[in-house]
Amino acid sequence: MMRTDKFRRVPLSAAALLACAAAGEIPLAARWGSFGGAPTAAIPGSNRGSTNPPSRTQGSSNATSQPPGRAFLTQNDVEGVISRVVHEASARHIDTTVAVVDRMGAVLAVWQNGSQFTWVRNNPNGLQFNQQLNGFPIPSAAAAIAKADTAAYLSSSQGNAFSTRTASQIIQDHFNPGTTDASSGPLYGVQFSQLPCSDLMNRYSPATPTNQPGPSRSPLGLSADPGGLPLYKNGVLVGGVGVKAIGPYGLDLNIHVDDNSIDETLALAGTIGLTAPANITANKITVNGLLLRYTDVSTRNFVANPASAPPFATIADKLIPVTGYYDATNGVLSGSTYGTPSSGLVTDTSGMISVKNPPYVLADCANNSCEGRYPIVAGAPGTLTQDETAAILRSAYNVALQTRAQIRNPPGSAAKVTISVVDVNGTILGIITEPDAPNFGIDVSLQKARTATFMSSPSAGPLLAAKSASAHYIEAAWSFFNAPVFSQGEAWSARAIGNISRDTYPDGINGSPNGPFSLPAAETTPFSVGLELSLVLGNLGSHLAYVEHPTVDADTPKVCTALANASGAPPVLANGLQIFPGGFPIYRGNVLVGGIGVSGDGVDQDDMIAFLGLYNAGVSLATGIGNAPVDIRANLLSAYGVSPRYVNCPYAPFLDGSGDNVCDGK
């Protein structure tokens, strides 16, 4: 195999990715480009100092004059971020790649003087070399963009500032990582969201480079590699910075020691002047009594004074284009303002959810006229009516407004989430997001809704068994439960799917067998989680090939998984499977009609908002709509003497202190 220990050049043949994919696991949609010999496209003259910056409608004014809660990254801000990163890197004689995105994931600049390529950290314990994504060569720019996206997407203005290091802590096989017999990170699997194949995530349009409403896809999903930090102006989240300079695209395996991440130090230098409010950084927020991590580095780590960074004009020639994300000829861009038309999120004016506290909805806007991307609609005949869709969304939204947040400061804040409802085919019937909810939840809530819906369908088993990417896993599930599960109509929540997608079953108990949707424990890393990744590995591979060789390789279709990609196939799992809690199938009586997904806060909060929202809607609708009948839920199955869990609602669920055990018996 060709991986070398040098990150600066990773020679890779066209066969590399094919060979690296687990044999028979996934037919790659496209071949991998030849990295080593391909020169990066020349950067046309892009000296930012001599031209007027392209700007968005609201991009030219000074952000400090924005009303409270409204701010955006100006071109100057972005240039300053890059200058400071480069200044610190230069002082360390390090070459680097840095990307800056806005809160909605639009790429505002990518700068590179270092290696075009890095690689995904390999799994030292893996029985198979380069299993799934482990050890894969990837463009450094893709890594930097994914890191910037992660920080921007996981954070919020008023509640929480999370970094890629935070992400690393909550996606591993134990929480905290390295602990024995502790259950998995609450967001295990979230790294495979915001995928480049997602049918929800927007794509960069070369035709309108200065208007890229979000949320924008990430080339690698979310990142756990330290070196991605959010950017704030006046306490308002405006974007993220991602740096890939040293080492593989990895994660923080031991949170108890300072890993002295150069990437993170450089990124921190970039944030100077745009740092997160100290009271909402991850290290002030607990999950189950455990504090999250934000950074391992501080300004004491700097070898250069960020204030003395040179003008951007002196380094502007190192802006690089990234196919599918950024065109350097347009220079550094300014970001959009969250919640305004150019961001792709606007206030819902339908009045169907709440007039008093209207949510945001996704929209396509042009000429000050916006069209909702996912207006609330009825599903396929016999599934959900428009009224029912609206009632479910409204009911869940009302639960969310009262819910105590797990990841927002100060303690006692309300949860902010995104809620998606789909019909039995996975067709989107409505998506609403609370203002200031972390953006990752937009795509993830849809993933959860679709996961619960599809996996609860009796056709899921046969469909998965027919695809080479998933056949192995579904057969493992049949043997695991000693029953033809996924073809007999059990109701699967995203939490229950998550239980059987962990590398130990029961979750976290070392020495236990792996869940059937997971690889064995020794082969499992956040880059090789099993079915979830296997379903989209081909999409990721073709996308990364396209990023590197757009003239040779086609981009992934705007739909994930081979299940949904076939002609005329319904959009089941069209933005990928998701394997952590917060999604439930919707039934009318005994008939599966759709699903609801919630994401953006703690997993128990997500679970409750979806589950209780659906339950309450069912009570008020009285049309037979509701949660799955209790006698078909997956928690009645058992393997190794342990049953999966269908739902788990949080302690002290509501802000007014009322209620507890609010999900029992429902």
Next chain:
Amino acid sequence: MRAGRAVLLAFMVLTTGARAQEEFRQPGTPPAPQPTPPAPDFIDTSEPPGFLTVPVPDRNRIIDTLGVPDNPVNPYHQSTLKGDRPIIDDWFIQVSGILDSFYEPKAVPVPVDVVATYRPSTGSQFGRPSQELVSVTLLPSLSLIKGDTSFKPPDFELRFTPAFNYAQLSTEELGLVNVGPARGTVRDTRFVGIQEAFADYHLWDVSPRYDFDAIRVGVQPINADFRGFLFQDDQLGVRLHGDRDNNRFQYNIAYFRRIEKDTDSGLNDLSQPLRRDDIFLANLFVQDLPVPGFTTEFSVVENLNHETGTYYDTNGFLTRPAAFGLENPHKYDVTYYGLNGDGHFGRLNLTQSFYYAAGNDSQDEITGNKAKIRAYFAALEPSVDFDWFRLRGSFLYASGDGHPNGNTESGFDSILENPQFAGADTSYWIRQAIPLIGGGGVDLVGRDGLLPDLRSSKDEGQSNFINPGLLLLGAGGDMDVLPSLRLSFNANHLSFNTTQILEILRQQSPIHRDIGWDLSGAATWRPFDTQNVVLRASGAFLLPGQGFRDLYASEAKDQIYYSGLLNVILTY
């Protein structure tokens, strides 16, 4: 008890520390007329000339001659097994045994295991609270003692006390008896621990009144104060102890390195390496200070903890470092300065305790920085006896950490508390460990503990000085309604001093300070008016206040948290 004085000595040392030495002396015994030499152990034919020396058998043989037989069964008769008669020369043995059995039904807040389903109807965090604990512990003890201990401390003692425990815990949720849900809801455990294994050597007498210095090496009981507020345990150590001025001053100078405890029984587990936790202790008891009838103790206790490794208990739960905050391994060095007192002022009985704790923590589990430890503790128990009725008041204040994000940890924590206070194990709050559900792998309060110190385990965890602190105000009474029957009751009101750390751990606000009322009652029946058979029944209820309801289900007001105990202690 007439049975061997050595036994009495040993027992008193065991239960109350070196202060118990005073029990040897007859009150008002006049000073010996001849200061030197000390009275010999046996009739000694080498006495200096001039003494009246009549060779007679020693008193033990006199008894034989008088026709008092040895009775190994009844401890109230002459018994060689009880040290009444020597086995050879002036060597005695003392055999004793305690069989302590109890049944403890209780209801404590518990979490539902989130990775598995036990009852499909449960969809939330709080599970069914009922639990039952049955425990049987046999404590045989064997002492070998040199020296006639009737009128002076023994010259030498070897003692060995193992403990054989069987326990069964039945719960109604998975993940409680073991971290793995596949292990079910019931736990049967058997364990053999070593609670005493020491040699006590009488170094010398320093006065004709048998003021002495002695050294004790091995696993031995230790209590740093009168009521077990700071450190009461059976631990491995070296202790120099003795008294001065006709027992008016007693002192201990000791070093301990702690033994790991068995998780389920709490007994000493010598099969594991010793903990990297050292305790240096020096104290001085002064009788009749400030008034006759009141004993004051001055103490300095240093606890050096260097447990920077990772340790899981036998049920698979992370114990060190605690699953708390950053969960980073850390070490601490804390010194306790204590002023304790016990006795009476006229008719007013009073026990008081005050500790100031100062030290350093290598890494604060909230801030990640080095931190200072500055905390204090005060407890007061006044009581007055009215014939057969004792009326008690209880006051306790343990400082809390109101600024968890600062660099001073100001929540008081003990080394290993075992408080005999405010109802002790009769009380709900003191008896039951209450897990801080959703706030990490720590207990709000440990079993047989008072302090809401948020430790992973009272027995096995590190001290934690980032805690909410406690204010206890209570009243109680003891009624000796019959010589064989005592009824006790206690009513304590409990509240946190500050709840910032709880709000951080639970990401919840507000959390109120009011814990609630702890009401308990107990009946102790000694059918033979002796300690040989003691039966005890007690029951306690926690009436949750707003703070407790904030933490453990808002409908906790409908939930009765109870703790019952049926206890039979048989002693030989």
